[in-house]
Every structure is written in structure tokens, then in C-alpha cells.
Amino acid sequence: MSIKVRYFASLREKMGRVEESLAPEGIDTVADIWKVVDEGQPLPEHILCAVNMEYADPATPVRDGDEVAFFPPVTGG
Amino acid sequence: MSIKVRYFASLREKMGRVEESLAPEGIDTVADIWKVVDEGQPLPEHILCAVNMEYADPATPVRDGDEVAFFPPVTGG
């Protein structure tokens, strides 16, 4: 298994990728994922995250098989 | 000239008339009109009144040529 990571909107463009799969070893929380995908940086405050399509925060636990998403503030409607 | 008095809705039915013309003598206010048309009774609290299509109250002055209306609470919309 693995953890699927997805990016949306301006963050997707900034990251230069739509999604990627991470090996679950060493990943306990959303914050751990961001460290892996952004070269050790902390998750920027304005970036929102979701685990399995529910809003989450950096401390939210992540398990093997989860889908984790990062995106900027939403602007629908 | 004269003062035109109009009645609407349930009050129109209660009064048994749509409108009438009063001689202006002895009439200074809306309250005076009601005394004339309702046998000396005071204007009931729940009855609304208008002078020349503007909301008024019993103390509102009335002059010869005015149109005065009495009606129950409004229920449009």
C-alpha cells in the first residue's frame, strides 16, 4: 500500500504535480507528509489539508491507504 | 369640498360601506372623523389609518379635500 497525496489549484501549479504516492514508513500525521513533499519545510499556515476528503490539520493522523490533499483557501460560489 | 373617507377589507365589510363624504365642519383630526362615522366611539387600537395615502394616527390633522382611510392590519406578500 501507500499514501496518496493530491494537490489542487495554485498549490498544484506551485508543486508542479497533481498527485504522488508516498511509502507510509515514518509518516504518522499530515505534518509528516508535508515534510516529505516539501523538503522538510513546515506546512504553510494558509494551506488547507484533508484526509480522506475530510478537513484535517497538521496533527491529524494518517495511515497507509489514506488519501491526503493539500490546497489553498476555497473560492467557489 | 368635503372629506372623503374610505374603508378596506374586514373593516369595509363591518362598516357596510366602501366610502363616504363628510362635511369638514367640526373635523380637525383623524379621531374626529372616526367619531362621526362610528357613532361617537373612539378609534379601535388595531385599526390603521391613512391621510392622503400616508400612514397617520388619531391625532393627525385633517383638512377639507383630504382622503382619509381606515383599515385592519395589512396582510400582503
Place this chain on the structure above:
Amino acid sequence: MIELRDAPFEPYAELVRYQAQTLGQTGKYGATCAFVGTMRDFNEGDAVRAMTLEHYAGMTERHLERIVTEAGRRWDFLDVLLIHRIGEIFPDQPIVLVAVWSSHRGAAFDACRYVMEELKHRAPFWKKEVLANGERWVEKNTQGY
């Protein structure tokens, strides 16, 4: 625009027609809030078969105009369409349409609701209901908030 109608009308068709004629392809309105009041077949626990809407010609129009003007002082909107029925009305027929066009949604919602509430409290209309066993005047409005 403010109109009294003595025959049934299609509120959304009126809205679309008015929007096309008056606001056109302007690209300026980002928000439209439309309220439609429709005749129900019940009121205060009783079945209602029909209704007659009486008004005070002249005073009604004057106060509707004033309500819309007051809303325009309080909120920044582009246009209002207000259509209100008079005469005989049957269940499922529209009684009133209030539509407000604005740049942003706050003004559209606020102004539309303001016009509806003020109309209910100040515009001289009176409803008489036809029930199974007779007629009755509606004595007061329901609360809007």
C-alpha cells in the same frame, strides 16, 4: 420595476425576461436573490381553496416604491423587480416576486429580505381566504425572522 398584477404570472419567466431586457449582458451583477411567495392550500390548520387580495390603489404602489427606494439607500444594488398579485388567487399560484441584482451577495440577500419584510408590514394589501365552510380575513402576518 414595481408592478401589481390582476392575473396569474410566472415569476421566474418574468425575472428572466426583465433581466435580459434591463440588465442584459452587462457582466455587472454577480448576485441575484429572488424570493417568491406562493399560495399554500393551508393556513392556521385549515384547508384553503382560494384567496382574494384586496389593495388600496395608489397607496399600495406609493409604499412599494418607497420601500424599494429605502432599500436602495441602505444597500448597493443594481436593480429590483417586484411583482405582487391582486384579485383572486388559487393554491400554488405565486403571490409575490422580489428579485434583487447586485455585485455581491450580501446586498442581494439583505435588500431582498428587507423589501419582503417591509412589504408585509407596510404595503396595504389584505387577504381573504375561502375555506370549505366560508370565508375569513387573514388577521395578521406570520413572523419573517
Place this chain on the structure above:
Amino acid sequence: MIELRDAPFEPYAELVRYQAQTLGQTGKYGATCAFVGTMRDFNEGDAVRAMTLEHYAGMTERHLERIVTEAGRRWDFLDVLLIHRIGEIFPDQPIVLVAVWSSHRGAAFDACRYVMEELKHRAPFWKKEVLANGERWVEKNTQGY
């Protein structure tokens, strides 16, 4: 009913069709509040030529459903129709329709506005604008109150 649409739609025609199919000649709804968000040709002082609406398939629908369910716990209404565009949008095209049918007007106004505000804050949609000299992501929503 909640729907995402990847092509232009006519909000009032959808509303009328849905109302006829789902609420029919029931005589039960006395109040309808409809909000339509339309693409403007300006934003933050700049002319906007087009817009792309991105969403998070699955999460968007889930959160829209939840918002409507929450509204249903807070207000007593009969039905909601919510249609939201995705994909490429041009000025004067509708972006979103939220319509609420209820017995009384307070619930229709309140629930419609609640759904719009929550949608703006919680539903994962993102707008990218095409300007005369390039593209830009809309960074935040305007205030709704």
C-alpha cells in the same frame, strides 16, 4: 438535489423544472428563496475574460451534501436545489444556484443564505481568472455579510 455541471445552465429554468417535478402541485410551499451567483466581467478592479472552476471530485459533493443536511437540521424546509458549475465559465454565465422551498419565508431566506455562505467557506472549489494580461487564482472570497 445537488449537482455539479460542466456546461452552462439556465438556473431559473432548472428551478422551474425541479419545482414541477419534485414539489408539484402540492400547495405546501409558501416561500421560495433562490440565489444565483453569476460571473462578473470584473474582479478587484480588473476586467475578467473567463474563469476556470476547479474542484475536488468526491470531496466537493460530500461537503455540499453535508451543508444541506446541516441546514435541514437548523431550519424547517421542504426541499433544496443546488447546482454549481465546474470547468470554463464566461461573464454573465451562472456559477451557482441555491433554491430553498419552505412553508414560511424565514426558513427559506435563512437556509438559502446559510448554504451559500457555507459553500463559499467549505466546499472545495477554486477559481482561476483569465485577465487581459494573463491568469490568476482568486485567493479568497468576498465577505457575505
